[in-house]
Amino acid sequence: MPAETTMWKVLLAYDGSEYYGWQVQPDRQTVQGELRDALARITGEDVLPQGSGRTDAGVHALGQVASFPLAAPVPEANLARALNRTLPASIRVLSATRVASDFHARHSAQSKTYEYRIFRGELCPPWQARYVYAYNAPLDIAAMQRAATQVVGEHNFTSFAASDGDPDPPGNQRCLYASDWTQEGNLLIYRVRGNGFLHHMVRNLVGTFLEVGRENIDASEIRSILESRSRARAGPTAPARGLFLVSVEYPAELTKK
């Protein structure tokens, strides 16, 4: 990075239903592509913002983080405002701050929190349908919680990784710090925090916990599913629309300029 540039960290919320995921793809609308285009229109600079990680098509973010260097000397308040004027309404910049020059949205991340929302009412309002998985059949939620607690800690999550993912099992070791189901009104929410997540991992965990809730898998089997390192042993992938990237945590010293 040339000496005269400043590293920026932006906090983003977006409706993933309108995008082919985070990562730029030729001839597809993506969140990263929209952000790059908005930065180019505002500053004339051609930078590719680095996200804390990819989100798939249809997955939403309450607090995705992206970083990029800019040469233009933009005041902090102005950059967020200018981006929000330029970006589509389905992507909002919650904040834009200058950070340490070695900050990197992905490499510097310490942990991430995801939330998966299941709508449990009989009639899901049309304005909620894109942001929840509507599932109203009976579920043993206590069993789902027992299953969820078993994935806390350091494990090899190959059984819960997309089959198109890294086939190297030692690389699939991740540590989960929290994994819980809570009921909030009509929503049944799974919240998980960990030091990293494999492709489809949260959706595969949710799909498996739903099988536990339906009594097709016993909560006590979760450990043996983990140990089997076999995607075939776990449940199906839950739909993208219920998943939100809630927040990404960084060391305090890197997020101050």
Add this chain to the structure above:
Amino acid sequence: MPAETTMWKVLLAYDGSEYYGWQVQPDRQTVQGELRDALARITGEDVLPQGSGRTDAGVHALGQVASFPLAAPVPEANLARALNRTLPASIRVLSATRVASDFHARHSAQSKTYEYRIFRGELCPPWQARYVYAYNAPLDIAAMQRAATQVVGEHNFTSFAASDGDPDPPGNQRCLYASDWTQEGNLLIYRVRGNGFLHHMVRNLVGTFLEVGRENIDASEIRSILESRSRARAGPTAPARGLFLVSVEYPAELTKK
């Protein structure tokens, strides 16, 4: 209607952003078309449901009403359930009831209520953007309310009708029973109830009241704008996405079987 058919009234909620409005159009997704197709799939009958009125592309409904005759002897609870299984998640049937054979969703309607939602916060969350008009500049809301009260009663609303609408001024007489602005958290909401509405009428009233709020039109001018019968005197058409058809009222005797 053959003697053996039953007249049905369905109450619908929908997200208008995904449709080219209510009314069927060739090669376009419309709410009426989706409902007709769902009824055909369920009953094998080819009926075109009659709506209480058209809603434009992007306009939503909390309580649109449609009526249609069916020969199939479907139990009430089953029809709503079958429709909700068949329709896309952006259209929900809140209820389906058998009604008097001379019930007609449009002809029998006594009054309708619409709501227009303006988001007044600095950052409109992406999941609300399709359901509000985000407008955060200063507005004189007391003046907007003074303007809104002036359209209550029987008036010729030609000044507030789409220029593509009925050019016959006597046909543009309507009676409004209520017309009010209220603030509810981050939302500034205009609610209007009347015996009928011309094409674009609510959106043109809102666009005009916003000009009053911006101090480009004085609240006292509303009467002379009405009397001028000139679309050019009123304000612009507010965006479709903030508008909801809230409810349609009918004589009690027609909505009982």
